[in-house]
Amino acid sequence: MRAARLSVATAVATAAALAAVTGCTAKGGSGDGDNVIAVTSTDDKCEVSRKEFPAGHVELAIENKGSKVTEVYLLFPDDRVVTERENIGPGTKQRVTAEVKAGDYRIACKPGMKGKGIRQDVRATGGGTTAKRDPRLDEAVANYREYVQAQADETLPRAEAFAKAVKAGDVAAAKKAYALSRIGWERTEPVAESFGDIDPKVDVREDGLEDGQDPETDWTGWHRLEKALWQDGKIGDREKELADRLITDLKDWQNRVGKADITPTSMANGAKELLDEVATGKVTGEEERYSHTDLVDFKANVEGAEMSYRLLKPVAAENDAALTKELDQQFAALDKLLDAYRPDTKSYAFTSYDKVSEADRKKLSDAVNALAEPLSKLAAAVVTK
Incomplete structure (x- = not known):
């Protein structure tokens, strides 16, 4: 959020x-x-x-x-x-x-x-001039649209498993399901945010509530449940209600994501937004302040950004070969750095972020910034020349 x-x-x-x-x-x-x-x-x-x-x-x-x-x-x-x-x-x-x-x-x-x-x-x-768009960009948009729909479709059963554990009062099972239920959302968050009304329901932090909103009645979504599980260590009737509401809101997202306005530039800008999410939420530890599962979100954000980039790369490489060369290098460097925090690169069992030293957090932040700067130029590189 x-x-x-x-x-x-x-x-x-x-x-x-x-x-x-x-x-x-x-x-x-x-x-x-x-x-x-x-x-x-x-x-x-x-x-x-x-x-x-x-x-x-x-x-x-x-x-x-x-x-x-x-x-x-x-x-x-x-x-x-x-x-x-x-x-x-x-x-x-x-x-x-x-x-x-x-x-x-x-x-x-x-x-x-x-x-x-x-x-x-x-x-x-x-x-305007959008009718002259390179057909490869239309293909990139179509493929990305399939990707975001697939992420929403895959999120629902994971979120339902999380909600089921919450409703059963099983704190341990809910904790285990929590981070995995968020991966698809984090990969495609800019598309979800584009609707304006879904993100505040499912992904807002307590300090992200608007002035006048009451955390007791207005705070909903994953992070409200995260606090109950890790800080409070208990599940009450309110949390069980919120688990049902989370699924309702995510189904709304799943049904609407196919109608999202997606363009090559929105894909490129969305990739940059995902890196901004990392820089201002994951690297600082603000995002998952109770569960410390920030590195799972971190990896998902990077994966989503990289997907957009890979789909746009054929055109971007023709328009700005130096830019795509740098992006290839910076994505590889950040992926390698992240992989050091999980023993199995096929899983999402990352180190708890409260175990990551300040020096290592600085290395992660530097790698994110090194990628974010050239990534901010991707949208201009896919504009038809």
Whole structure:
């Protein structure tokens, strides 16, 4: 879940005080191209350089001039996510490429990374150039769509085994089933997050709840059950109800994932988002703070990112051979580093993350960062030249 991934120390270091903000203004200017929108985020404004742009490929050139860590979204009117960029520190810049059809959209800046953000209504006009897309990219999208559906389909029986153990009051069996039930979700989380309403139900942490939400009544999903199992060490009637609700919500995800809006650029951006998930949640130990199964999620995130990359690589390699060479090297290095934490590379029996030293966590973080930087360029490399 994207909200509240940063640790307290990181939040202080980046002055990412979580606060509600209001207001939204538009800035004049043409940016540096018809398909480029300059987005300037401050603590109380979200300024965009244009409110209309040609359909097709669009690039958000984001600059955070505020004092808080922010994130920027390109949204459909119903709040489904077209693309996003999270964890943009004060004084830093990011660029993200997306593919859009003609229609209405919204750009949202979220200083403090909570709430609905400060929003601008924008519009893509005309027919764009998406019809000229390389047919190999259409094949990549089709194959990826099959992959995300398969991950959802495979998750359900694993989650049902987890829920069955919870409902039986079997703490040991539930603990054993917990991490495995999350693998398919973690591999494809950006697609699930694109719907907007499913992720907060199944994968939110307690400190990721929105202001005004009560943990006792509003906190649902895997991590609520994780806390009961590992911290409380007991299962009550509330947990049994939540186990049933988790399955209901995951079935909703399974039924909707085939209808997700997927493009080559959303695949590439999703790969980068998965690395961001690792950097801000898994490496810090924030994600699985009770179970310490972070390395299972870590591996699944990397596998999902690598799947997107492999499907897009034929086109990306033609457009930017140096980039794909570096990505091959960095994926291999990170995979090798992760494999050192499991005796059997065919299983997901990873070392408990509380047993991983700070020095080793630093090595993992460095490897993630070394991959994330070139991976952020993948979306631009699959845009048809």
